[in-house]
Amino acid sequence: MVNCPRYERLAALLYDGELHGPLRREVRAHVAGCVACTRWLAALDRLHEVLLQEVDSQIERIDFSHFWEQIEGKLSAPPLPWFVRFRLQWARWQARQPLGIPLGAAAAALLLAALLSLSYLDFPVDSFLSSFRPNPSRLATYSQAQIESLSAATTVALWNEPISNAPVIWIEDDRDGAVP
Amino acid sequence: MEASDWELVKRCKEGDRQAFRELVERYQRKVVAVAYGMLHDREDALEVSQEAFAKVFTSIHQFKEEASFYTWLYRIVVNLAIDRQRQKSRQPQLEREDQEEEESNRVEAIPDTPEADPYEQTKDRELGERIRAAIAELTPAHKAVILLRIVEGLSYEEISEVLQCSRGTVMSRLHYARKRLQALLRSEL
Numbered sequence: 001m002v003n004c005p006r007y008e009r010l011a012a013l014l015y016d017g018e019l020h021g022p023l024r025r026e027v028r029a030h031v032a033g034c035v036a037c038t039r040w041l042a043a044l045d046r047l048h049e050v051l052l053q054e055v056d057s058q059i060e061r062i063d064f065s066h067f068w069e070q071i072e073g074k075l076s077a078p079p080l081p082w083f084v085r086f087r088l089q090w091a092r093w094q095a096r097q098p099l100g101i102p103l104g105a106a107a108a109a110l111l112l113a114a115l116l117s118l119s120y121l122d123f124p125v126d127s128f129l130s131s132f133r134p135n136p137s138r139l140a141t142y143s144q145a146q147i148e149s150l151s152a153a154t155t156v157a158l159w160n161e162p163i164s165n166a167p168v169i170w171i172e173d174d175r176d177g178a179v180p
Numbered sequence: 181m182e183a184s185d186w187e188l189v190k191r192c193k194e195g196d197r198q199a200f201r202e203l204v205e206r207y208q209r210k211v212v213a214v215a216y217g218m219l220h221d222r223e224d225a226l227e228v229s230q231e232a233f234a235k236v237f238t239s240i241h242q243f244k245e246e247a248s249f250y251t252w253l254y255r256i257v258v259n260l261a262i263d264r265q266r267q268k269s270r271q272p273q274l275e276r277e278d279q280e281e282e283e284s285n286r287v288e289a290i291p292d293t294p295e296a297d298p299y300e301q302t303k304d305r306e307l308g309e310r311i312r313a314a315i316a317e318l319t320p321a322h323k324a325v326i327l328l329r330i331v332e333g334l335s336y337e338e339i340s341e342v343l344q345c346s347r348g349t350v351m352s353r354l355h356y357a358r359k360r361l362q363a364l365l366r367s368e369l
Contacts, residue, residue: 009355016329016354018336043362048330050368051361054311055213055331062222067208067230068201074234075197092263094270 004036011037015044185249192240200240204233207250210332211257217327218261218320219268220312228264232257251341254328258342262320307368314364322357329354 004011010027013019019027031037094101118128157170183191183202191199211232216225235256236243243252315323321343328334328342339350 009351012355012358013351016336018351044358046368047358047361047365050307050311050365051315051326051330054308055217055327057308058216058222059209059213062212062226064208064212067226068204070226071204071230071233071237072197074230075237091267 003040004034007031007034007037008040011040012044015041186245189240189243189245189249192237200237203236203249207253208233210250211253213331214254214257214324214327215261217315217331218258218323219264220316224264224268225261228260229257232260235260247341248338251334251338254332254334254342255344258324258328262324265320310365310368314361317364318357318360322353322360325350325353326357326361 007027007030010019010023011031014024014027014031031041159168159170160166161168183199185203185206188199188203192203208229211229212225215228215232216222219225219228232253236253243249315326318326324343325339328339334342336347336350336354339354340347343350
């Protein structure tokens, strides 16, 4: 079928009633004189017709007389035991993340292999891991400050740092930015 | 006078099951049509639709009145149908084939009306099969957009609300789905 690339999408928008104003008039005028667009719209019409016919014919065969009762049954059914709910949730999660489990297992295996090979090569794993923990001495260098003056625009916050168990005072001046 | 969706939803939020029943009866065919279009199986479509309505009732308090009820309902049914389709695609092939055979037997067992022309019936059945096969070729996102547009007659704005995507995405998905179906059903169109 010959198509009209410039107006094909616009013709479909016109067919769906999604064009307004001057563009609508322009596309209508074009379609009236374009064989390719007229055929495209006729094909869309036929596609809608056969699709609707197919879905309608299937829906007509469905017996809806017990539809509500079945929903009511679902609503008044006692809650499922926790292990059944867990299994259903698990099945849903698996369906949504088909690669989740293999990828997670592969990542865990890689991490384990890396740690094992590092310890086999006498790599100081403990000190390597401890480098990720916060250094208390680094906190200590910031633990002293002097407040010279306070104004109405200054906010003072005081909290306890959970890792080093040290009190922290935070002074924020809206005019000059944060001053620890 | 028929109560509006908004009034029925309000009554549902107060625990009125009769109001919910009215909503179900108002939308059951439309919801099953979308589910059927997505799943191509009447039993699955019925089950997913009932599950969707049950979910609507249990989470009606989460529904915000600024959106329309039916776009929210369609969103739930489309998501459940996509989940069901994914679960089915993970089922073993043999089990699926058994189910499909059972389904086709059920279709054959439906009595024909005496005035129907057997030739026309065969032709219609073949066309139906070709249409089902063509829709099955589409991705769930493309199926949803074409069903909501053609079967439910939703506007692009409403479809974008249901599928939580932009209007531009709706436009391009719809265009792609139509072109694909047109190519697959060339002899029929």
